[in-house]
Amino acid sequence: MKNIFSGEFKIGILGGGQLGKMLLQKAHDFNLHIAVLDPSANAPCRNLCNRFVQGDFKDFNTVYNFGKDLDLITIEFEDVNVEALEALEREGKQVYPQPAVLRIIQNKGSQKSFYQQHKIPTSPFVLIKNRDDIAQADIDFPVFQKLLTSGYDGYGVQFLENKNTLQKAFDAPSVLEQSVDLEKELSVIVARNAKGEVAHFPPVEMEFNPEANMVAYLFSPAGISPETEKKAVSIARTIVEKMKMVGLLAVEMFLSKKGELLVNEVAPRPHNSGHQSIEGNSTSQYEQHLRAILNLPIGNTAIIQPSVMVNLLGEKGYRGKAIYEGVEEVLKIDGAHIHLYGKYETRPFRKMGHVSIVAPSLEEAKMKAKKVKSALKVIA
Known part of the structure; x- marks a missing residue:
């Protein structure tokens, strides 16, 4: 078995932003070998990791090829290619958080359904396919419209005061979530x-x-x-x-x-x-x-x-x-x-x-x- 702290055990991070940078700063204390994949040539992690690969963490082949020679793969950003991570997991690589978890979290509709299934309290919501569905939605306004995928840090979120403000709504699959007092x-x-x-x-x-x-x-x-x-x-x-x-x-x-x-x-x-x-x-x-x-x-x-x-x-x-x-x-x-x-x-x-x-x-x-x-x- 490889010694985690010897540099023989190789860890990969999908994403090379500020979260990865602060993760690397702690990883250095543990003498961990870290590779990073990020689309930006100037990613904050670039000069701190053992190996930097510039590439798209949403692309199957890029993620798979990045991970195939590693022992463990983790993330600093969840909007990554889950299919590639599933393939790596099947081949015996450790992937944490697990791809099955990422599948739930990447889709806000799946998140909401998970809470509902396990009786975890969350705001009333409905799922819609497009803007036209909002007018018929069985939900009390005001609401927040959240794109099902790829939204983060306030992006992909729209506040709709009432049904007269639908012109600013996203015309895409979304969650409509009742606003909370x-x-x-x-x-x-x-x-x-x-x-x-x-x-x-x-x-x-x-x-x-x-x-x-x-x-x-x-x-x-x-x-x-x-x-x-x-x-x-x-x-x-x-x-x-x-x-x-x-x-x-x-x-x-x-x-x-x-x-x-x-x-x-x-x-x-x-x-x-x-x-x-x-x-x-x-x-x-x-x-x-x-x-x-x-x-x-x-x-x-x-x-x-x-x-x-x-x-x-x-x-x-x-x-x-x-x-x-x-x-x-x-x-x-x-x-x-x-x-x-x-x-x-x-x-x-x-x-x-x-x-x-x-x-x-x-x-x-x-x-x-x-x-x-x-x-x-x-x-x-």
Whole structure:
């Protein structure tokens, strides 16, 4: 048997963006041999991995040829070629998360049906084939229309106030999901290894940029009751166990003003809602993902200190070679940790980095986060 930590055991990652970069930073601590496949020649992972392959992770032959000489394949982005991963799995390669799990998660209709089948709370929904189906849909407006496939980070999502706004709807297979009278948005990240060991990170609270529909701030711990925390954790653990998934699963949830918890979406990989764990928790989500897929003991997820994560997005009106303003000012803030993703070009609302702020209290961390937000800008 190959020794995982000797460099003989070869791991492949489909996707070479910022999540892969932070995963690689932890993989170096474990002396892991990592190959990366990404379509971009300037992917953030390019200069950190043992082998970089430029190619389309949605193409069967590219993914299959990339994986055939590896021992284990994982992902940093779920919109990849599942058929190729299934072929590799049949040939004895370890693929985590499993292709069967990816098939559920890649299709938002399949996700919703999975929740329904397993009595996991989620917003009322209907599936439609095209724009014309919306007018006859048996659902109360307002609704969110979500493309069945290939939507992420707010892309492929459209808010429809009523049936008079259908002209802006997508004319494609979608989920129509009833809007929630929202109190907060939460996330629970949970990990499971092949032995069936499961551990969760304490819930975090997300605050979104209303224009880009992307996370602006993340607060750890979430400002919720012990009862709500217990229920959120139970839901996340139920999903990963019902899927029998190996790896890391981020479970995004709505907390309604009536106190209901409803699953929004899941992501089978490290996630934006776990960045703060690098400095804020005993084990980071990146280390936990590696522990899970390598069938190692699952790490302690306890909060070391309260933390806030600030997403660093490209400023509106700027497109081109990235210039970072305010870095020195942020470095003067005690407890602030800058993570720049290595993306050469910026554009409006593109994820360019994040800053985690740890402090003895969440209130202090929030105050410092506001200073970070006003000081650090990405322009061109």
